[in-house]
Amino acid sequence: MMAQRFSFAILMMLSAILLILxxxxxQMVEGLRSHAIDIVAPVVDGIHRPILAVSNAADxxxxxxxxxxxxxxxxxxxxxxxxxQNAVASLQKENRELRGLLHFKTEPGLAYISxxxxxxxxxxxxxxxxxxxxxxxxVREGMAATTGDGLIGTVTExxxxxxxxxxxxxxxxxxxxxxxxxxxxxxxxxxxxxxxRLKFLPQDAVLSPGAVVVxxxxxxxxxxxxxxxxxxxxxxxxxSLIPAADxxxxxYVRLVDFNLRGGAxxxxxxxxxxxxxxxxx
Amino acid sequence: xxDGLWLWLDHKMRRAAPVVTVILSVIIGVLxxxxxxxxxxxPQLALTALYYWTxxxxxxxxxxxxxAAGFLNDVLTxxxxxxxxxxxxxxxxxxxxxxxxxxxxxxxxxxxxQALAVIGGMVMEWILLSLVRGQGGPFGLIALQILLTIxxxxxxxxLMIWLxxxxxxxxx
Numbered sequence: 001m002m003a004q005r006f007s008f009a010i011l012m013m014l015s016a017i018l019l020i021l022x023x024x025x026x027q028m029v030e031g032l033r034s035h036a037i038d039i040v041a042p043v044v045d046g047i048h049r050p051i052l053a054v055s056n057a058a059d060x061x062x063x064x065x066x067x068x069x070x071x072x073x074x075x076x077x078x079x080x081x082x083x084x085q086n087a088v089a090s091l092q093k094e095n096r097e098l099r100g101l102l103h104f105k106t107e108p109g110l111a112y113i114s115x116x117x118x119x120x121x122x123x124x125x126x127x128x129x130x131x132x133x134x135x136x137x138x139v140r141e142g143m144a145a146t147t148g149d150g151l152i153g154t155v156t157e158x159x160x161x162x163x164x165x166x167x168x169x170x171x172x173x174x175x176x177x178x179x180x181x182x183x184x185x186x187x188x189x190x191x192x193x194x195x196x197r198l199k200f201l202p203q204d205a206v207l208s209p210g211a212v213v214v215x216x217x218x219x220x221x222x223x224x225x226x227x228x229x230x231x232x233x234x235x236x237x238x239x240s241l242i243p244a245a246d247x248x249x250x251x252y253v254r255l256v257d258f259n260l261r262g263g264a265x266x267x268x269x270x271x272x273x274x275x276x277x278x279x280x281x
Numbered sequence: 282x283x284d285g286l287w288l289w290l291d292h293k294m295r296r297a298a299p300v301v302t303v304i305l306s307v308i309i310g311v312l313x314x315x316x317x318x319x320x321x322x323x324p325q326l327a328l329t330a331l332y333y334w335t336x337x338x339x340x341x342x343x344x345x346x347x348x349a350a351g352f353l354n355d356v357l358t359x360x361x362x363x364x365x366x367x368x369x370x371x372x373x374x375x376x377x378x379x380x381x382x383x384x385x386x387x388x389x390x391x392x393x394x395q396a397l398a399v400i401g402g403m404v405m406e407w408i409l410l411s412l413v414r415g416q417g418g419p420f421g422l423i424a425l426q427i428l429l430t431i432x433x434x435x436x437x438x439x440l441m442i443w444l445x446x447x448x449x450x451x452x453x
Binding site for chain 2: 004007008011012014015016017018019021022023029032033036037040043044047048051055058117118119120121124125126127128129130156164166170171172191192193194248249250251
């Protein structure tokens with residue numbers, strides 16, 4: 001009984017020390033977490049694989065019954081794509097010639113790293129993912145995580161073979177964005193709900209519902225013009241955003257390295273900067 | 282000699298059932314299920330498993346196991362390291378103190394105890410997170426998660442009763 005009470009007290013103290021260390025020495029504790037994720041990731045992956053296999057089989061079955069209509073849709077889309085391809089080729093040629101005339105310095109291209117999602121670290125307290133790509137695959141802290149539809153989050157911890165992504169819906173996520181059309185700048189601020197809020201908009205900003213929101217590229221962490229989502233108007237100048245990517249169904253993600261070395265985006269600094277520019281919350 | 286080794290291994294594996302159940306519940310809680318937004322409000326099975334085994338076999342689910350499960354939860358979910366560990370060890374101790382009140386009575390008494398443990402645990406987690414990070418998140422989602430964790434209790438409870446009968450009934 002005495003030993004039980006002693007171990008209880010010791011373990012409570014150890015937990016409290018970890019919590020305090022996490023505040024005082026975040027890098028040390030995050031390093032410990034990255035190593036721990038590397039150790040646990042293969043176990044989680046092993047448990048996840050059969051679930052993924054069953055889910056894929058169910059998807060295949062559904063696709064089998066909709067094959068005919070899907071085929072017709074794809075043929076139509078393919079014909080449209082061919083028209084676009086011709087237009088793009090012509091515009092690319094024109095663009096190259098104009099850049100040559102202006103001696104325009106070309107920006108480095110984007111490099112993508114594909115990774116499989118093995119854990120959706122959801123719950124009401126945090127929104128994130130663990131993926132099967134790490135330092136050995138070239139992943140770095142601060143990389144943008146995307147799907148074909150748009151931005152989903154930021155890489156925050158990198159282990160040797162695995163990484164953690166904080167989703168744009170997480171309470172701690174802050175993404176600098178621009179509203180397409182109006183050009184207004186804002187911060188997409190996660191609140192753990194499926195629709196993050198748009199904060200620090202200019203005082204006189206009036207956004208149209210459905211307007212496309214893209215990354216602004218400010219803060220030096222994301223490439224500009226990555227689609228983030230569409231505006232939802234709640235009235236009284238309050239706006240939120242429906243993410244462009246379906247965050248509820250993420251099996252694979254692409255991590256984007258756009259060769260900037262601006263360091264991690266500092267949400268606090270951005271907030272201060274936004275306030276200094278007379279934006280509203 | 283070989284029989285002795287197998288018997289010893291069998292004995293150890295059976296006794297590990299409570300710890301394995303809680304650890305598996307933590308891992309299952311972070312798997313990406315093919316259900317839209319299920320992850321946001323997925324039942325906290327780990328809290329249910331922790332409650333059940335602390336009530337019924339505290340000797341096989343020591344404080345160190347609660348700490349390990351909490352630490353694993355923090356690692357996987359991205360919560361501040363030590364938060365779930367603190368909570369799980371604390372919850373185990375509170376449940377242990379109230380053990381005589383909830384264990385060995387009717388199923389509904391067991392369910393009521395789980396409801397109290399889950400409400401207390403998750404509200405405490407929200408308070409701790411608010412203290413550590415300055416914000417705990419929208420309480421509506423947490424309330425929904427609490428409700429789902431309480432509503433699905435019969436299923437994991439039935440599984441753990443079955444495990445206890447199958448693996449630990451003959452165990453000495």
